[in-house]
Amino acid sequence: MFDKVLVANRGEIAVRVIRACKDLGIGTVAVYSEADKHGGHVRFADEAYNVGPARAADSYLDHEAIIETAKQAGADAIHPGYGFLAENAEFAGKVESTDGVVWVGPSSDAMEQLGEKTKARAVMSDADVPIVPGTDPIEEPDAVRTFAEEHGYPIAIKAEGGGGGRGMKIVREESEIEEQLESAKREGEAYFDNDSVYLERYIENPRHIEVQVIADEHGNVRHLGERDCSLQRRHQKVIEEGPSSALSEGLREEILEAARRGVDAAGYYNAGTVEFLVEEDPDRAPGERLDDDTDFYFLEVNTRIQVEHTVTEEITGIDIVKWQLRVAAGDEIGFAQSDVAFDGHAMEFRINAENAAEDFAPATGGTLETYDPPGGIGVRMDDALRQGDDLVTDYDSMVAKLIVHGSDREECLARSRRALAEYDIEGIPTIIPFHRLMLTDGPFVDGTHHTKYLDEDLDTERIEEAQAKWGTDGEAAASGGDGTTTQELTIEVDGKRFDVKLENPGLPTNGAGQQAAGGGGAGGGTTSASGGSGGDQAATLEGQQVTAEMQGTILEVNVEEGDEVASGDVICVLEAMKMENDVVAPSGGTVTHVAVSSGDSVDMGDTLLALE
Structure with missing residues (x-):
């Protein structure tokens, strides 16, 4: 076993890995950026090293800085958690080639093979795993038209390196082809440094079922059951649960075996998740299961630990992170498939610092004036923040994960209501009110929801009412x-x-x-288009400054100095929280200065351009 592990991540997942290491008697090394110098994961680790400024590209994503820190600290393994470098095959390869340091994850070859969707589809097809009708990488709009002639609309254009809805665009009619193709390529380049895209038949309103697997280098492959991740917003999971209440036993066994078979064929080892789309029956009644003949299709493999791995841990009693470490150290999996037993039902609630009533807008700062998480039987908290901590908004909006276990789904729902009622956070907005709403929502409680339910079916007024009723925290209630x-x-x-x-x-x-x-008014002074301040640079510019309303990455700049714009014109596209946001001109005028370029990272309040 390892002597010391460097955790190349932050926040609650870094704390989760550190705890697993401590359970195994392994020393731990945290890394942190300037923004995270007081981060919770730093407090939990045995040692901590600064790896750069707040910008992720210069700290948590800096390959050389992470590896050099591992050498400096004397770490003999690197665990990437999820996000950041967790699915970066290039970084994994660099670690593999570093003497004395082991990569805690699948091989870089397996990551590359399964990380690109067209390669993964080929592997799964060869293993007789059902795949959605699709294509190899395509370049031109005519390829989309040809595919539509055979399979009809809608069509999904997907980035090869994509995931979680990033780099995916839906074409519902021919007039949308060129715009959506260009958008998918742009996102693929921005997110994954790869603008290659391919096509798939788009399945309307499916269920999202994923299978947790663990495999070792001795040829042992085990599945640990499935999770239902169908409650999503814009392809991002919000509540996950296991096992799925929608699957018949026969359908469940088919999906689990398909996942195990595909991973085995890929020569994959360590933890991973095989994701599937399952055709939902729109007429399925509450309590009714999808029958054994229901179609399901391979979606992707996540070559890392998942945010929602906790659900599987609660229903199996298996510590997946510990097994990641053991497998990476060369151990053989110590249990047979028949030894994996499933106990009860579990749900995970992502506690994000967002205001659900304002289109889930992420918080722009704040302090946890009160942080009082729930407890009691069947309640688990994975977090890193504590009362009095400042919210770091440079990366993602997750504050914590609440995981609840019960003897069955009904008890799990009841315990979840109790736990969320006990959860008290003040100083920042969170989506706790939204979670409380969902636990009273008919389709979710009945288990008849699907992946488009939040985006298309749920009345947004109900979310606003829940925020007004329960939103007693931070700026959402102020x-x-x-x-x-x-x-x-x-x-x-x-x-x-x-x-x-x-x-x-x-x-x-x-x-x-x-x-x-x-x-009197609380404001005073000058204002900008977005209410932010452009910093020192803004003070030197003439005219009206348009500033970033949130931290993110500039995907596209549509204007140049000297251009005339009208009020409402899209002047640039800003990616934040995995979504594209059009930045529009607040009024008509002439562009006197452009402060950003495509690919630039910006903070809230940074000047984007000036108008006069």
Whole structure:
């Protein structure tokens, strides 16, 4: 076994890996950027090293900095967690070629083979795993038209290196082909440094089922059951659970065996997830299972640990991260497939610092003034932050993961309601109100939801009502958008305690949430198009500055100095939180300065351009 492991990640997943190492008696090394110098994962590790500035490309994604830190610390293995470098075959290859340092994950060859979707499809097809009708990489719009003639619309254009909906565009009619093809290529280049795309028949409203696997270098391949990840927003999972309440036993066994067979054929080892799309029956009644003849198709392999691996751990009792480390150290899997037993039901709730009532807009900062997570039987918390910590917004919006286990799905739902009712976070907005809503939502409670349910079927007014009812934290509750502020008081009447929320319409507050003196506006001074400040540079520019409303990456700049623009014109495209956001001109005018280029990383408030 290893003596010391460097965890090439941050936040809750870094803490999760560190804990597994400590259980095995392994020393731990954390890495951190300037933005994370006070991060929770730094506190948990035995040693911690600064690997660069806040920008991920210059710290957590810097291959040489990570490997050199491992050498400096005397680490004999690197665990990548998920995200950042976890699925980067080039980095894995560099670690493999570094004397004295082991890569905790599948081989770089397997990662490359299964990481590119067309190669993965070929491997799975050869292993007799069902795949969605599709193509090899394509270049021209005519290829899309030809595919449509054979398979019809809608069609998915997908980046070869994509995942989680990134680099995927849907074509529903011929007029959309050229625009969506260009957009998919652009995202593929921006996210994965690979603009190669291919086509698949697009399956409307499927269920998303994934199978956890673990394999070793001695030829042993085990599946650890399935997870249902069908509750998604824009292809990003929100709540995951296992086992799926939608599958018949026969269909479940077919999917599990297909995953095991495909991984075995690929010569894959360590942990991974094989994802499938399952045709949903729109007329399926609550409690009814999809029958054994239901079609399912291979989607992709995630060559790493998944965010939702916790669900599988709760229903199997198997510590997947520990087995990642053991397999990487050369151990043989110590249990047979028949030894894998499934106990009850589990759900994972991603606790993101987002305001669900405002299209899940990520928080732009804040401090966890109160952080009081739930506990009790069947409740697990995976987190890194503690009360008083500042929210770091340079990377992703995840604050924690709440995992709940019960003897069956009904008990799991009941415990989840109790746990979320106990969960108290103040100082930042979170999607806890959204999760509470879903636990009262008919289709989700009945298990009849599908991957498009949140985007297409759920009434957004219900999300706004849930936020108003339960959103007592941070900026989400500080103001109702109409100038209304709220204040919570605890009072006693005839010996009985009441928690009361007072609304003070039209009275602005200061930064501490107190009413501002004189009832005047809280702003003052100059404003920009997005309400941010462009920093020192903005102060030197003439005219109106258009600034970034959030941290992200510039995918496209549509204007040059001297161009005339009208109000509402798209001046650039900003990627943030895995989504493209059009930045529009706030008014008409002439572009006097362009401060960014395609591929640039920007922080909230950075100047994008100036108008006059």
